[in-house]
Amino acid sequence: xxxxxxxxxxxxVMWNTQTVELLGIEGLGGVVxxxxxxxxxxxxxxxxxxxAIGHKPNTDIFKGYLDMDETGYITTVPGSSLTNIKxxxxxGDAQDHVYRQAVTNAGTGCMAALDAERFLMERKIEIxxxxxx
Ligand SMILES: Cc1cc2nc3c(=O)[nH]c(=O)nc-3n(C[C@H](O)[C@H](O)[C@H](O)COP(=O)(O)OP(=O)(O)OC[C@H]3O[C@@H](n4cnc5c(N)ncnc54)[C@H](O)[C@@H]3O)c2cc1C
Numbered sequence: 001x002x003x004x005x006x007x008x009x010x011x012x013v014m015w016n017t018q019t020v021e022l023l024g025i026e027g028l029g030g031v032v033x034x035x036x037x038x039x040x041x042x043x044x045x046x047x048x049x050x051x052a053i054g055h056k057p058n059t060d061i062f063k064g065y066l067d068m069d070e071t072g073y074i075t076t077v078p079g080s081s082l083t084n085i086k087x088x089x090x091x092g093d094a095q096d097h098v099y100r101q102a103v104t105n106a107g108t109g110c111m112a113a114l115d116a117e118r119f120l121m122e123r124k125i126e127i128x129x130x131x132x133x
Contacts, residue, residue: 081108
């Protein structure tokens with residue numbers, strides 16, 4: 001990804017640089033950045049600001065409970081949203097390290113909802129049968 005970006009003539013990569021401030025009242029008018037090594041502060045006259053948040057899923061609270069890969073993506077039974085715990089289903093960016101798109105996550109979200117509904121229906125039938133015994 002880094003190499004692909006460096007090959008594009010219309011992108012300037014600013015290494016060791018952090019955003020200090022976003023300027024503007026009704027819209028973005030500029031971005032103040034600071035070089036972490038020299039301390040030099042610059043204002044860039046840009047009107048767009050796009051934040052990328054990395055590739056580590058926010059799944060730490062499930063560590064020790066749900067099976068995960070080494071990066072923290074929750075492992076599901078292929079073709080389903082089933083996790084290693086019965087009645088717990090995973091979908092979206094928490095379990096998909098390949099596509100990570102809104103539309104694919106809406107799809108796996110739907111799968112998880114259907115799997116959860118089926119699980120609850122089966123539980124309901126089990127409880128009714130237990131009550132009738
Ligand atoms: C900068 C950027 C650009 C993107 N561009 C595109 C694009 O152009 N096209 C595209 O298809 N996809 C794009 N994506 C990817 C897309 O946004 C994600 O794949 C999608 O939003 C993931 O959906 P999700 O429901 O799995 O997770 P999320 O949308 O991340 O939803 C997870 C939710 O869980 C909540 N949550 C987290 N922890 C807890 C907790 N402990 N308790 C309760 N709630 C919690 C969060 O607040 C959040 O609301 C982009 C993503 C980023 C970051």
